[in-house]
Amino acid sequence: MEGLGHNIAYHLSGKMLVFPQETSSAHVRLTTSRQNLGAVTVCQRSVFSELTRDFSLFSLATPSAANDFLIFKKAPSGDISAYVRDLSSTFKGQDYQLNRWQSLCVTWDAASGLVQLWLDGKPSIMKYFSTSNISGPMIIVLGQEQDTYGGGFDIKQSFVGMMTDVHVWDYVLSPHHLDNYSQRFNFPEGNILNWRSIEFSIIGRVLLSSSLSSFCCPLLCYIF
Template sequence: SAGGSWRRPACGCGVVVSALPTVVQAGHQELPARTNGSVPTTPALARDALHTKMEQLEEQLLSKILTLQKERQAANTDRSQQQHDIEKELNSLQNRVTELEHGESCYSPPDAFKVIIPVQNNYMYARMKKSLPELYAFTICMWLKSKALAGLGTPFSYSVPSQANEIVLLEWGTNPLELLINDKVAQLPLSLKDKAWHHVCVAWTTRDGKWSAYQDGEQRGAGENLASWHAIKPQGVIILGQEQDTLGGRFDATQAFVGELAQFSVWDHMLAPAEILGLANCTSHLQGNVIQWDDQAVEVFGGASKGGFAACEEGRKA
């Protein structure tokens, strides 16, 4: 050029300038060439991490709250159950106190109970689970309180397959009280229809058929030739409150006992008068050696029930 001076081409700047960003991009790849909303920044990442952590903590807190609520509900249920059990026990104790005060229902000793037959019909009765062995003598004692309007009915009956009336104590209608052995009859001069408690015993031996009858410890009648030389047959059925026309059944409502019975016991010999008196006035606790009065040995049927009975107290109220 004229004067020897050099001039930069007009387009050279554009080339150099346009190349600079490329160099910067090539030499510093770790830096973003530009920033916009499509790529999260460090503060945004921190916020996301914090948000995630808070969500996790909230989930943990919620889980803990639910666990505590379940534990609280379980504890409340346990307390409610405990309270229910305590109230039930208290009610039971209160009922026991009431029963002891009135002498009814529950009874502690196995023999401190009575059988209650409230209505005269042909389906209320008690049955002894135990039977009799073969007997050549016996004494049968019991406490009873009749509520019958007419005859006493049948306090007890013992039936065997070949003889429905093996042993029966019966007062039917206007007839006198009778003791039947092998369907043979002896009339007993006892008076038991005053609706009061009475202690009753009947004793018998096959030798000459001798018998005796006691009311409240006193002998009221005696005789002989009642089924003489007969042996009481074993393995029969003892029913309290009904007369058996067949083994264990076919009862007649007109012959049923209505009232209360207790302390039914059987011995295999004739008790002495002093022993019977001791039973009646409660100075003796002699137990039957064949049949003992025990709660587990007596079943009730048809609406008959059991209640508490203290012979020396309730029996002597009369």
């Protein structure tokens, strides 16, 4: 499935998105009707092959803020940056590895302003970001970073690799459920975006493929 430019609702269990090349245009747009969020949890599993530069893992924009909720891998380290309401901070010392499936979750709560990152079920420190709700019509993009609302893509920030099991909640998932997500145990499905019933559109060369069989070796670890 490539270049599907209209929204469809699809059950993606056992499926993954393949972003096969650097590009300034190809991406996946996820659809939500929500226009106000006072808390967010985003979880996904991804693997990238050779990227040692910056790239975007999840980009949510509104007309008032291009980086209303952004997860961004920094180069050349394994550090991961999170943005909420255009405010950012970097979580250092993260063990984000090449050629390996890893689970990544980021939580934020406007009531406290706190953001936390969970990589493979391991929590980071909590950092203070914003106590302002995310509001307005939302465009959610995988594979590119939005520098403007729905666009402004940069080939040098594009994602190359595979991605699956994307869920988004309008609350902070408990540590128990975050750990369960990382281990593929039972967890509540996303109530904003749910990989098992998700509406999306593919623009450009992004492929929808069956997830790979479960095996591990020194260079590669698939968890499906």
